[in-house]
Amino acid sequence: MAYSFSQLLNRLSFRQLQVFITVYQLRGYSKAAEKLGLTQPAVSSQIRHLEQVLEQPLFEYIGKKLYVTSAGEQVAGFVKSMFADLEDMQSTLSEMTGSVSGILDLAAVSTAQYVVPHLLVGFLRQYPRVRVKLTVVNRSKAIAILDENLNDLVIMGMVPEDRLLSVMPFLDNELIPVVHAGHVLAGQPIVKHEDFFLLPMLVREPGSGTRHAVEAFCSEQKISINPLMELGSNAAVKHGVLAGLGVAVMPRLSVQLELEKGILHQLSMDGFPLRRSWNTVYPRNKHLSPAAEAFLSYIELNIPSIKEHFENLYKI
Template sequence: MPYSLSRLLPRLSFRQLQVFRSVYQHLSYSRAAEQLGLTQPAVSSQIRQLEQALGQPVFEYVGKQLYITAAGERLEGVTRTIFADLERLQMELAEMEGQVRGELRLAAVSTAQYVVPYLLKGFLQQYPHIDVRLEIVNRARATQRLTENRDDLVIMGMPPESGALHSIPFLDNLLVPVVRTDTPLLNLDSVEPQTFLDANLLIREPGSGTRKALEQLCHQKRLTLKPHMELGSNAAIKHGVLAGLGVAVLPRLSIQAELKLGQLACLDIEGFPLRRSWCTVHPAAKHPTPVMRAFLEYVQTAMCGLEEQVYGEPLT
């Protein structure tokens, strides 16, 4: 039987909860041991003591695969809250001493990976005692992480329309029509949007931000969107264009090097570039940590010079 709270607390330790979180994240005792600098028997011992204190197993093996139990899922939610509160306390105590230190947890959609480093460089120069953890995810996963409150901030374009979310735009994301430099389209005096879309269009999967922006354009202009091939990342699409598989609409930042090398070109087509904004997004009810507030304030102050820094020129 589980212990009462007064008997449970002396049998629990933060170390046990830390080990539990690591095993939960990796679903592996050996990988948790590697992450924490422990032996696998030490990890097993910590989990065994934790399960004895709770009176229920938190993990179970089915065959050779480790799974989380229902009790373990409940414990993960409580543990996440405990550690988040401790991190906030640490930040607030540092802030009382006039310092900003702690961890900033960011998630960014794949298209934003080209701009986030520019933000982090200046931010970390200003706040050298902050550690940044950055996850690059697709749009669907970014939206899910927002719902689960997994991160301090998510950086994405076209955030979900929801009163439960707060978003701040900070930089234009230019989506441009991209072709290989030997395409016959470059020899035309002008290219109609539908002509471009019919030239073997390579496109992201349904739900991606880039695809949603293109779908909106087609709906507004009454254009027909007939993808030639769906690919799972902008990098794959870029290399598809380079290989001669077709044309694409891509973030200009993702093809800067290829444009300079003359491997790719942007067509001058009515309706392009599509202008969307990268935004910082977080749940509206979220109470910002000092580190989170520092990053949001930095983004606001850096907006003016960010365009030229990222694109190499002011955008018109």
């Protein structure tokens, strides 16, 4: 039976549409449940109810893979447009009242987790009604987030060049060679590349931006490296260096306290620090939430003071 428009309004809910568009974007019930904080049966129930109201199947499984039906594609287009209009309404009303609220959904590569808190302090002081959700990932996952248009913004260093993205550089990311304080190289005023890179190296996992930058440098210099161990976080690499397992190239901010305390030592080596930019990144045609727009505006207006803040942190 076909429902009239008024009946449709009575039977539909924004929650159903939110669940639908999340399943559509992530192509999976369990992934949508995790993102929305629901159980998988609850997601399935919402989709089933929506399909009953619309009298159309929206998704179908072929084997173990979820596919969107032609009706589902049509519904997705209308729902995206509807949600974009709602965001415009929220933004307009927020501007009228002089406030911005809502959730700022950020993803940051693991090395940027040391940067983001410093950005948020001033931002949240200016926009106290904004709530922040921060997901820490490696570079390959960050690229997947951009491809799937999941979070509001991604903060990353090495931005893929083969995608249509809006990119705003805002801070240098310095990568430095480090050894433990008692290492034989720690007493040398200048260290040669071959003396450092032939040592057992502690490296991040494939897909890490830091590893990518180091491998690119070594390739340019025609230097071979000697990876001893792959580790899944900067904290693990740092503690490996502290324990004397090997040497590493690390983001300066991730070892700042250890450098200040004198338990790690930064080597002086030609070509270092490697300098990359931290960037805010999002798909070029993405419709940003008011909170995301406010965050971008805050960073853009405060780039000089942000740089000064981190330069002061770098002083040892």
